[in-house]
Amino acid sequence: MDYINIETTSAEPYASSMIETFRAIGYNLETAIADIIDNSISAFAKNIFFNSEWRGGKSFITILDDGCGMNNEELIQAMRPGAKHPLNDRSDNDLGRFGLGLKTASFSQCRKLIVLSKKKGYSPIYWIWDLDYVNKTGKWELVRYPIPDEFVNLLNNKESGTVVVWDKLDRIVSPDTLTSNEIAKERFLAQMDKVKQHLAMTFHRFIGEKIVKIYCWGHEINPWNPFLLDEPATxxxxxxxxxxxxxxxxxxxxxxxxxxxxxxxxxxxxxxxxxxxxxxxxxxxxxxxxxxxxxxxxxxxxxxxxxxxxxxxxxxxxxxxxxxxxxxxxxxxxxxxxxxxxxxxxxxxxxxxxxxxxxLTKKNQQEFQPFWLEKKQGKKLSFVINRNHLMITELKHLAKLEPDKAIEYLLRFIEETVPAKSIFIRESEDVGTFEPFESSNIEIVKIMISQIYKAQKESGKNSEQIKILLANMEPFNFFPELIESIEDYD
Ligand SMILES: Nc1ncnc2c1ncn2[C@@H]1O[C@H](COP(=O)(O)OP(=O)(O)OP(=O)(O)O)[C@@H](O)[C@H]1O
Ligand SMILES: [Mg+2]
Structure with missing residues (x-):
């Protein structure tokens, strides 16, 4: 379609509602700050300073960089939502895409965004997005009114660079909070600390490769590398x-x-x-x-x-x-x-x-001797003790001399090494497991039942009492028919 000679009507977004909607894109404080730092890195900054200042409801955040900075026209363009077309090609090192981050990230946390910038050969300049002004006037207009020297001074002694100030941090501290409110202060500081960790992680390659230094409250942060590359066992x-x-x-x-x-x-x-x-x-x-x-x-x-x-x-x-x-x-x-x-x-x-x-670290080609083995039959799985384990051989020797000790040792080793993790993993993999003695000869169950039966008989219990005892004893409770027919044994 050539879109010539067609009927049109304007349907521009309302500034006040649209700009409030920007606030709901779903950033949190950490991801919002990272988005601002993306811009600094794309602007070839070597040093980036994140600062937060606790002043109760008047607390603020500043992000200062020594990147290429912007002149007046460039700054106005940067402050425009949709500053760049999302489908445009970007240079490899450009971390931006949508021409929105500066605005959306900032508005997600604050009602007043001040950007001051200085480009080499130009005077420093600043513009403000003040959401209260936009709400009041309904106009997509940047404003400029005097701002504290502490912001302006941040660009002193810099050849070029940019400062992003987040003022009226209504999403972080409510506006009427007193500076003396210690609980609110703690919460504020805890949030800022999370920012530091998030930056150490998000930008670890830039920091690790010494492309950029990031400072939080004046202290250079160390990178957090997820892969433990220096550990030989990785x-x-x-x-x-x-x-x-x-x-x-x-x-x-x-x-x-x-x-x-x-x-x-x-x-x-x-x-x-x-x-x-x-x-x-x-x-x-x-x-x-x-x-x-x-x-x-x-x-x-x-x-x-x-x-x-x-x-x-x-x-x-x-x-x-x-x-x-x-x-x-x-x-x-x-x-x-x-x-x-x-x-x-x-x-x-x-x-x-x-x-x-x-x-995985078989030494000298020596075969690894597991104590527990996984035994699979069809789709079902059981865990058995490795009868060929040298310790079992030794325990058999010991049993001839000191049977109590041998049994106790064996029990202790079983208790200490039950392959709980493997069982847990297999459980979640939906492999079937056996009921006790389901897959093997139950002769030894019979032997044990009759042994207990005889011993209890000798100690004066009658058949009925012993059956009740056995029916309440693991694992014999799984074999009611064996307990029932106990008199027919031998
Ligand atoms: N710290 C800075 N230094 C220099 N230029 C900047 C800085 N921050 C922003 N700009 C300029 O403003 C433009 C708009 O920034 P914004 O974050 O809104 O969008 P973007 O980075 O292009 O894309 P995205 O929405 O993906 O972040 C940038 O493309 C850049 O040209
Ligand atoms: Mg950006």
Whole structure:
């Protein structure tokens, strides 16, 4: 259609309702700050300073960078919602896509966004989005009125750079909160601390590769790398390409193979179990940290598995990257490939989790001797003690000399090593399990029943009493017919 000579009528969005709607895109404080920092990195900043200042209801946040900055026209353009077209090509290092982040991330947390910027060779400039003004006037208009020197001064001594100020943080502290309100202050500080952890994770490659330094309240933050690359016990899988994207799987070491400090470090923000899954990077920027992308569920026994996926920004639309840069969906045609790669890594992960990695580190070709064995019959599974285990042989010798001791030792070893984890895993895999003695000769049950029967008889109990006793005793309660016919034994 050529759209010439057709009837039209204007249906522009109402500024006041539209701009309030921007607030509901679903950022949280951490993801919102990360979006602002994306812009600083795209503007080639080397140093980025995140600061928060507690002043009760008048608290504020500033993010300062020493990137290329903007002149007046560029700043006005940057403040415009939809500043850039989402379908435009972006340079490889550009973390932006929608031309919205600066606005949506900011409005999700505050009612007043001030951006001050200085481009080399230009005077510093600032503009304000004041939601109260937009609400009152219904106009898509930036405003400028005097702002505190403490903001203006942030660009002093900088050749170029940008400051984003979030004022009227109504989503973080209610406006009438007093500075002296200690409880509110604690809550505020706790939220800010989470920001620091989130930044250390989201931008760990930039920090680790010394592309940028990020400071929180003046202190440089250290990167949080999810893959424990420096630990010798970390197992890395070969890379695999999925179209233009690349996967690389890691199985982190079992707890027993790393120090307490490293174990604590690796648990990240959400804890070991929650941090399993894919780590999806857009460029060097982490978007999803521990998510199975709807392909698997998170389960305790896969908690050592983390798989890196690297996406170039040219795949944004194929992978359905959202405005917050916090979700991604693998294209349909690659799902099977991703799933099958992940399965291999997950299988290894479960092995390390269950066997503490020992099975994988066979020393001198020595055969590993498990104490418990998994025995499969059809679709059903049972766990049996390995009769060939050297310790069993030794216990038999000991039993000849000190039977009580031998039995006690055996019981202790069974108690201590019950393969609870494996049972738990198999349970969730929906494998059937046997009832006691279901798959084997029950002769020994009979022997034990009759032994107990005789002994109890000798101690003066009658048949009826003994049957009741046995019917209430594991595992004999599973064999009522054997108990019933007890008099016919021999
Ligand atoms: N700190 C900054 N330094 C220099 N330029 C900036 C800075 N922040 C924003 N800009 C400019 O403003 C534009 C709009 O930023 P905004 O975050 O709204 O959108 P985007 O980054 O292009 O895309 P996205 O919506 O995906 O974040 C950027 O493309 C950039 O040109
Ligand atoms: Mg952006």
């Amino acid at each position: 197992q890395a899988f070969p890379e695999e390409h999925i179209g233009q994207a690349v996967m690389k799987g890691y199985v982190l070491p079992h707890k027993s193979h790393i120090s307490k400090e490293i174990h604590k470090y690796a648990e990240g923000i959400n804890g070991w179990s929650n941090q399993q899954g894919f780590y999806v990077y857009r460029g060097k920027r982490l978007m999803l940290a521990g998510d199975w992308l709807g392909l698997f569920r998170k389960e305790e026994h896969y908690k050592l598995v983390r798989i890196q996926i690297d996406l170039p920004n040219s795949l944004d639309s194929d992978w359905q990257i959202d405005i917050k840069k916090s979700t991604a969906r693998p294209p349909f045609e690659y799902r099977d490939q991703i799933k099958s790669y992940a399965k291999t890594v997950r299988n290894r992960g479960v092995e390390v989790f269950r066997h503490r990695g020992k099975i």
